[in-house]
Amino acid sequence: MANTPQSKKRARQNERRYDINKARRSRIRTYLRKVEEAIASGDAEAAKNAFLAAQPELARGVTKGVLHKNTVARKMSRLAARVKALSA
Template sequence: MANTSSAKKAVRKLARRTAVNRMRRSAMRTQLRKVEEAIASGDAAAARAVLATTESVVMRSAQKGVIHANTASRKVSRLSARVKALSAQPATAAAN
């Protein structure tokens, strides 16, 4: 337990920061799940639309320090590749 007034204040600040970071992490994970669901449904247009919003949320999370910048870039890159592959898939299926 914190004894000094400065330590007590630090505990209060940490609790507030933790709550904010938990909220941001939850929002980011929700957006990631929405993209995953759009990809699973096979709807390329919906996946592209959700990906634009998700990219913003993920990069903002990195900027705020919730996740590392490289982690955010990796997540966005992998999702973009999957959405791009999904968009190209119907074109190749129609050609065959």
């Protein structure tokens, strides 16, 4: 348990940051799910639009420190390949 004033403040900050990051991760997962569902339905146009909407969310996750840069790069690359294959 936090004892010093500094450690108490850090505990409060960590709780706030945890809630914010949790909301960000949830938002990113929602965008990814929309892309996955569009790919599964076979609708190339919807998949492309969903992917274009998901890209900035994923990038924002990197800049905010929620996800690692390479993880996002891998996810975007794989999704882009699947969307491209769907339209071809």
